[in-house]
Amino acid sequence: LKFVSTKGFSEAVSFKEAVLGSVATDGGLYVPSSFPAVEFAPGTGLQMIGRAVLAPYVSPDISEEDLAGIIEKAFTFDAPLVQLDKYLYVLELFHGPTAAFKDFGVRFMARVIENFAEGQEVSILTATSGDTGGAVAAAFHGVPNVRGIILYPKNKVSPIQEMQIAGFGDNIIALEVDGNFDDCQRMVRAAFADADLRKQHSLLSANSINIARLLPQICYYFRAYAQLEAGSKPTFVVPSGNFGNLTGGVYARKMGLPAAGFVAVTNANDVVPRYLKSGEYKVGAFVETLTNAMDIADPSNFTRIEALYSFNLERLRAAVSARRFTDAQMLDGMKRLYEDYGYVADPHTAQGFLGTEGIDGPKVLVSTAHPGKFRETVGQVTRNIPVIASLEIGNKLLHKQSIDARDGLRAFLD
Numbered sequence: 001l002k003f004v005s006t007k008g009f010s011e012a013v014s015f016k017e018a019v020l021g022s023v024a025t026d027g028g029l030y031v032p033s034s035f036p037a038v039e040f041a042p043g044t045g046l047q048m049i050g051r052a053v054l055a056p057y058v059s060p061d062i063s064e065e066d067l068a069g070i071i072e073k074a075f076t077f078d079a080p081l082v083q084l085d086k087y088l089y090v091l092e093l094f095h096g097p098t099a100a101f102k103d104f105g106v107r108f109m110a111r112v113i114e115n116f117a118e119g120q121e122v123s124i125l126t127a128t129s130g131d132t133g134g135a136v137a138a139a140f141h142g143v144p145n146v147r148g149i150i151l152y153p154k155n156k157v158s159p160i161q162e163m164q165i166a167g168f169g170d171n172i173i174a175l176e177v178d179g180n181f182d183d184c185q186r187m188v189r190a191a192f193a194d195a196d197l198r199k200q201h202s203l204l205s206a207n208s209i210n211i212a213r214l215l216p217q218i219c220y221y222f223r224a225y226a227q228l229e230a231g232s233k234p235t236f237v238v239p240s241g242n243f244g245n246l247t248g249g250v251y252a253r254k255m256g257l258p259a260a261g262f263v264a265v266t267n268a269n270d271v272v273p274r275y276l277k278s279g280e281y282k283v284g285a286f287v288e289t290l291t292n293a294m295d296i297a298d299p300s301n302f303t304r305i306e307a308l309y310s311f312n313l314e315r316l317r318a319a320v321s322a323r324r325f326t327d328a329q330m331l332d333g334m335k336r337l338y339e340d341y342g343y344v345a346d347p348h349t350a351q352g353f354l355g356t357e358g359i360d361g362p363k364v365l366v367s368t369a370h371p372g373k374f375r376e377t378v379g380q381v382t383r384n385i386p387v388i389a390s391l392e393i394g395n396k397l398l399h400k401q402s403i404d405a406r407d408g409l410r411a412f413l414d
């Protein structure tokens with residue numbers, strides 16, 4: 001099994017080359033060349049699923065023994081399936097140390113990088129609108145030979161999120177950018193486009209363009225299935241921003257996961273729902289919403305999903321549908337989840353809930369964050385704010401440096 005570019009003009013590479021390269025030399029994203037079939041008995045745990053799902057992808061760069069160790073350290077929490085009524089289930093992906101589903105991908109990637117580094121210094125660059133930065137800081141803090149550099153937009157992340165990003169210090173460098181999230185992404189892209197800089201500092205991306213973040217997200221779809229009644233064929237409903245989570249799902253189906261379908265749910269940043277309807281991919285203006293982790297105008301992983309269906313719109317439409325909802329609809333969904341099922345959901349999960357309505361048969365709502373992370377919005381709607389049992393935020397002092405959006409990262413990295 002090799003990794004090939006979505007653009008098809010790069011050589012096929014091994015897992016290690018794909019991870020260390022971050023993106024393919026032709027500018028495309030790395031995707032697996034094949035998807036080995038797996039099958040699990042009901043009740044199978046996440047560790048066992050992780051070993052079986054991931055072994056063919058990481059081989060031969062990582063031995064089965066090392067993989068087992070990586071998974072043991074990365075997946076220290078489960079993905080429980082909570083039943084709300086006969087057909088509605090919530091897959092809770094927020095029981096990791098930063099209370100968002102990104103812990104699955106980022107913690108796996110951190111252990112993989114540790115395995116690959118072999119005494120060489122690498123710098124992990126990440127642009128974040130909030131959740132990714134916190135997960136990266138927590139996962140890479142204290143990893144030897146790694147410098148984690150996180151760019152986040154000034155005054156545009158919540159106080160909890162800033163603490164999660166800048167609270168560690170040591171090998172984690174938090175850069176507060178005087179600009180917006182697009183500026184952060186642009187600065188990271190510019191650094192990667194600078195071949196000298198990239199080589200000199202062994203730059204890697206920890207955004208979900210990196211295949212090491214994506215593959216572990218296949219595992220929790222199988223874990224969900226293992227908790228359902230045997231023989232179910234559920235529809236998975238996924239709140240989507242950069243479409244990395246959904247990519248994990250469609251890859252799982254390729255590997256044999258029984259699924260009736262996938263529904264991607266977006267907020268007003270709705271390029272994908274519009275595309276599936278009209279056939280025209282037209283990036284709209286960036287819209288700020290209450291589901292800020294889904295505020296992505298041009299999702300980076302969507303091309304991976306298109307590649308899986310050979311860039312054929314009809315095949316894509318048959319596999320995935322997409323719906324968009326407004327903030328007002330999301331708040332109403334959060335209220336109904338609370339009143340009808342006694343379930344307190346974070347805004348992103350509530351957004352996804354709307355996408356489950358009107359779908360027959362068993363359906364799994366993929367829940368991406370703990371409601372306690374969004375106290376303002378959740379408290380407004382439910383008057384019940386669950387407390388996060390523990391959140392990794394470092395030593396509670398902000399270790400941050402400011403940088404202007406017009407500056408490049410070179411001066412800073414040297």
Ligand SMILES: *Cc1c(COP(=O)(O)O)cnc(C)c1O
Pocket residue numbers: 100101102131132208239240241242243244245246293294348368369
């Ligand atoms: C990142 C994130 C999303 C979007 O996930 P993608 O993989 O980017 O589609 C949704 N909800 C929360 C809470 C997130 O952190």
